[in-house]
Amino acid sequence: MNTPAATGAGVYCGFCGSKNPPGTRFCGSCGRPLGVGAAAPATTPPRYGPATTPRLISGRLWIWFLGGGTALFLIVVMAALGVLLSPTPPALCREPCNPPPPTSPALPPPMQYTSAAYGYSLEYYLAPTVQDSKTIRWVFNGTWSYGFTAEPAQGRSAQQVAEQIKQSQFSDAAFVFQIPAAGLGYNAGYGAVYDLTISGGTGQTAHARLLLIVSVKKGLAIEMIALGPYQQQTGGHPNPAATKLPRMSGVVNSVVFPGDAPE
Amino acid sequence: MSGPPPAKRRRPRSAEEPGDVAPPPSARVGGGDAEVDLVTCFNCGRSVPSGEYCGSCGAHLVSQSTSGARRQHAFAADPGEHVLHLTFVSTLLPHLPHRSSLPFRIGFLVLGGLLVALGLVRLTGPAIALASVGVLVLYLLYLYEVEVYEDEPILVLAVTVLLGLILGAAWAYFTGPSITQDRILNITLGPSAATVFVPGVLLPLLAQLLMLAGATVMYTRRHFDETLDGFSFGAACALGFTFGSTLVDLFPELQQGPFSNTPAVTNALQIVQHGLLIPVINASTTGLIAGALWLRRGKVRAEARGLPTSLAVAIAVAVLVQAGRGVTSVLATSTLTEVLVYAVVALALLVWVRVALHHMLLAEAVEVPVGPPTECSHCHRIVPRMAFCPNCGIATRATPKTGAGRMARGVR
Numbered sequence: 001m002n003t004p005a006a007t008g009a010g011v012y013c014g015f016c017g018s019k020n021p022p023g024t025r026f027c028g029s030c031g032r033p034l035g036v037g038a039a040a041p042a043t044t045p046p047r048y049g050p051a052t053t054p055r056l057i058s059g060r061l062w063i064w065f066l067g068g069g070t071a072l073f074l075i076v077v078m079a080a081l082g083v084l085l086s087p088t089p090p091a092l093c094r095e096p097c098n099p100p101p102p103t104s105p106a107l108p109p110p111m112q113y114t115s116a117a118y119g120y121s122l123e124y125y126l127a128p129t130v131q132d133s134k135t136i137r138w139v140f141n142g143t144w145s146y147g148f149t150a151e152p153a154q155g156r157s158a159q160q161v162a163e164q165i166k167q168s169q170f171s172d173a174a175f176v177f178q179i180p181a182a183g184l185g186y187n188a189g190y191g192a193v194y195d196l197t198i199s200g201g202t203g204q205t206a207h208a209r210l211l212l213i214v215s216v217k218k219g220l221a222i223e224m225i226a227l228g229p230y231q232q233q234t235g236g237h238p239n240p241a242a243t244k245l246p247r248m249s250g251v252v253n254s255v256v257f258p259g260d261a262p263e
Numbered sequence: 264m265s266g267p268p269p270a271k272r273r274r275p276r277s278a279e280e281p282g283d284v285a286p287p288p289s290a291r292v293g294g295g296d297a298e299v300d301l302v303t304c305f306n307c308g309r310s311v312p313s314g315e316y317c318g319s320c321g322a323h324l325v326s327q328s329t330s331g332a333r334r335q336h337a338f339a340a341d342p343g344e345h346v347l348h349l350t351f352v353s354t355l356l357p358h359l360p361h362r363s364s365l366p367f368r369i370g371f372l373v374l375g376g377l378l379v380a381l382g383l384v385r386l387t388g389p390a391i392a393l394a395s396v397g398v399l400v401l402y403l404l405y406l407y408e409v410e411v412y413e414d415e416p417i418l419v420l421a422v423t424v425l426l427g428l429i430l431g432a433a434w435a436y437f438t439g440p441s442i443t444q445d446r447i448l449n450i451t452l453g454p455s456a457a458t459v460f461v462p463g464v465l466l467p468l469l470a471q472l473l474m475l476a477g478a479t480v481m482y483t484r485r486h487f488d489e490t491l492d493g494f495s496f497g498a499a500c501a502l503g504f505t506f507g508s509t510l511v512d513l514f515p516e517l518q519q520g521p522f523s524n525t526p527a528v529t530n531a532l533q534i535v536q537h538g539l540l541i542p543v544i545n546a547s548t549t550g551l552i553a554g555a556l557w558l559r560r561g562k563v564r565a566e567a568r569g570l571p572t573s574l575a576v577a578i579a580v581a582v583l584v585q586a587g588r589g590v591t592s593v594l595a596t597s598t599l600t601e602v603l604v605y606a607v608v609a610l611a612l613l614v615w616v617r618v619a620l621h622h623m624l625l626a627e628a629v630e631v632p633v634g635p636p637t638e639c640s641h642c643h644r645i646v647p648r649m650a651f652c653p654n655c656g657i658a659t660r661a662t663p664k665t666g667a668g669r670m671a672r673g674v675r
Contacts, residue, residue, distance in 0.1 A: 227450075
């Protein structure tokens, strides 16, 4: 049986055998009642009396001021850093502007790419990273890219195609300016430059510029997409690799639609 | 044989605890002369002081049913709320008494409002600062308010928040650029196994391991033996880690100048993502694992069964959430899509954390000793010191470690 055994010095628990002080009603070790038989099931709970009027917080308000002050201090520091670290606009070249003399060696003969799927072609110098039946693309520094692809225009204008590319692949990009008289090869088109901040839940924030040029002819849309780091020094144009860009820039002018003769 | 069923084992109290020499819990309560009747709990079968809740197992005595044992209507850390009630404060700050939660609720609202406002005006520096430090400051205030660290504030804060901060900053510095590089390649060249698995799955899981570093160190401090200790240490370390990594990840934004070029709405979404959603997700997953780990201290807590209290389930949830958010980040081409996914994940995770904490606190009750009448720090009534307040049903281990809560635990 679970009857507690009373001694002169205290009460022993009938369940676990622990010794408890005289007059104790619950065992300090196992928590079972001492000297209490089977109790009645609960019906109406008793009301326990209030002890104190509780305070909203502990009363140590200084810690709240300290926490808020620390956050405010950091905010001010970061705001100041934002001003201090902002890039200086590049010095404009005074007239007459003397560009440095070209130091690159003479270019070798270009290679030819013809899209098996859509028949458009272009000339290039550097080995591409991706080349398949409809796309040719170069990746610089393992990240930034420059390339061409094509798709049926399906009645859309060059501007509509460009805006759809921007919306589907670069929806966060912000329009900066439209390129006047943009085109691919000797074909008129639509071109625009966009601002793109790549800042997701993981990874370091990167600030980029996106260049889209689209030309539409004979129901085919040829698209040029270039994505490069934002560089204030170069006027913010996408510049995947400054040392290689002079060779790449010629590619745009060599784009030929299927059936057209190279200029 | 008649009589009540065998009692569950309880940890013997240490000799210096005041309960050893104090009057029995049911002697006089309520400031009046009436003694409390004893009733038999329908759930645990123990004779306990009459009240709305069983002081021993936390069951809702008035219900007298299986649902009363689970008491879904009364969250163990804040019985005024349903277990599935969606709220930041009582979930992530479970020690906080309901009345004291008001300043923190206001704090979270102000933080959210400021993040949106700073994002919309595209003020880069202050937005980054607030996104990095906002939730952490509120959490530090919470730790101070309830004194989770007991008498070792410097040690606890150094091992959790400071260690997390250093690890987070180093982590973002070394891995941030490569993750971004893979994200850009996914946008322009299309996703590949390497550019999705490494930045989307592998690295987030390694980051989760690092967030647990502080809690793992604290695990060696044996006197921090409550499940909510583990949860709080895990969450603190995760918030320190998030602070460091967010600061480093967003720092390049400052090079744009005082104002961001990103469209206002996109900027606001990104700031809210960094300032609220990521800290909540990281604190939840890390706290969940640490809480489940703490529940298994010693032999007694092996009695804890069930999915919500399982360590394996906590790890599985964390892996699923961290990998899911990692893959979303490297594949999403729209900030709106990414933030929506993060928000849904964060809210679902909050609900799961509440369910898990509720069951952990119920399972942990088997260890809590019985003591003298003391003031409940939640309902502020004088009640017998037990695992749960017989009057309001709050778990004693979810009360602050200050004042009445400290006395209710027995002074260490």
